[in-house]
Amino acid sequence: MQPVSVPTPITVGIVDDDPMICQAMQLILNDYSRGRVTVTFMAHDGEDAVAKAREHHPDVVLMDIAMPNGDGITATSRLRRLPDPPHVLILTSLSPKGTVERAAEAGAEGFVSKTDAPEEIIDRIIRVREGRPQYNPASQRQLLADLHTHRPMTRRDEARTLLDSLSEREREAVLLAADGLTNQEIAARMFTSERTTKAHLSSASEKLCMNRVQLAQLVGRADLPSPLA
Template sequence: MSEILAPVDGRAVRVVVCDDEALLREALSRLVDVATDLDVVGVAGNGAEAVDVVARHSPDVVLMDIRMPVLDGIEATRRIVRAHPRTRVLILTTYDLDSYVYAALQAGASGFLLKDAPSERLRDGIRIVAAGNSVLAPEATTRMIEALRPDLPDDTDRVVLDAIRRLTDREREVFDLVAAGLSNQEIADRLTLSRYTVKVHVSNLLAKLGLADRIQAVLAHSRLRNHL
């Protein structure tokens, strides 16, 4: 999964952990702090606390739970992204895919991972979003697509749909794999390409579709899959 392993600007990535379960919060903090290039600078037990902690510590990444008291992770994400555009939010969800993940992505989250993801996948996910990229849990992305697929695209989606149909065969292959939550390295392995070539394909297809990042690509694919 690793696409970026170096600290941000030569320093450790600053992380805030937000979860209403104290034991999980402590476990996640220990898991993150094991890495020398990651540094937990704060913890929060609900979304309101997360907003305050981010304001005090200006972290690079927030690990955000969704269902919490006082203020949920969706509204917390929206407030953090609006007030601190350099702080990235990585949603943590359960395998059965919290129904609010889609809303969190729309609120500005940079991706989501499963709470029971392997330790190194979680640490890599933090590094990836800290570098300005997006990360999605491949185990759950397909289920999200199935759950959120609408019957008909709107006018904006029809423009994207027309652009998708003009992608090259290779770009379409890459688009489908991005939508399935695969990283550039995983796509490269699947298609027997270099990671650089995959990165170029991803950049090209996002430009052709008028999409800003991988998250928007996944959401567009989920809305339009019935019509592709």
Template sequence: MRPIRVLLVDDDPLVRAGLSFMLGGAHDIEIVGEAGDGGEVQALVDSCRPDVVLMDIRMPAVDGLTATEALRARAEAPEVVVLTTFHADEQVVRALRAGAAGFVLKDTPPAEIVAAVRRVAAGDPVLSPTVTRQLIGRVTEPDPGRDRRTRARARLAVLGERELQVAVAVGRGASNADIAAELYLSLATVKAHVSRILARLDLNNRVQIALLTHDAGLLDEDG
């Protein structure tokens, strides 16, 4: 199997050097490029074809949020993991809404950052829906002129009853095994439901399911 191709995006050369050193030591990870600003990302993705982009949030010209939104709008976009110094940050939540697979703190132990890259490359989010729910509970996001709950419920209306039950369970942070036991379904059926939910709602991962069910107010009702 070919190594996981990683693009590093951070305006601090020392941070990039540290990430390159820790990730470069893993036998299954290859650093294919580095950028000091979000404005360089699109061209580097075209030339380097990374599987995962480690993206700093705060950069002087084009920030990581703008770069993430543009990147995830592309066809066959690489996965994005946001780098941040804050546990609860409005920009982190916005990056998750844009399709980032999660975030890691810059002071995260090296082994955990390596593990995060591997998980994302395998198609798994870096943080659980439970952590996402705690995060968005601490961050107030202004949404002027629009009713986020109404719009979220309208999107979820395309789901069948069982799919909606699974979506709410995912939003609570339940694993597939937990959902199978709770709803008396086989594990394979739960996985199929999750795949259909992602496809029907045009979402990237379970974190976005959690965000949508939170926006719809279904987690409050469920709890």
């Protein structure tokens, strides 16, 4: 009879500035996982978490957010840049506005609530180790809300930054062209020649790698006041 192989436990690091939370999570994972999970280290700030992760190479890290000496979002980003990065689940009791989006951008793959049942916490650790993101319905709703709030603003700001990279005269010509003025009308408004107007628009197109229609769309995204107002 061949010996029954025992699955290698998932190694976990726990990071929280409250030692009691770390101890409670350690007890939960060690006592309820039936050997499926083992805690390899505990840390109480971001700097210590990164240092211990380099030493112990955990499969998963449970990461608190608000901590001294390096917050959890920054620490998550640093952990995900390690040569053999661990999966990171944010350890929290709340999902403040903007936290879910920032955590996802830093490389976190989900959330674990400090008030979840032990089996739920363990299941989330197992699933994220398998490569399955662990965003509960509340965090999914918050992520969608954050993206809905911030993405339009980001697109607007990106468009404004591109327009600001043009010279003052190029930018003015582009804005007027986006309002539907012909080259002749733009030249009259800018007190210059039509040839110079064409040169400004051509230069703007080359700098931004956009044709006249795309430049008009860019101005629309920038949501700037009309120069004709």
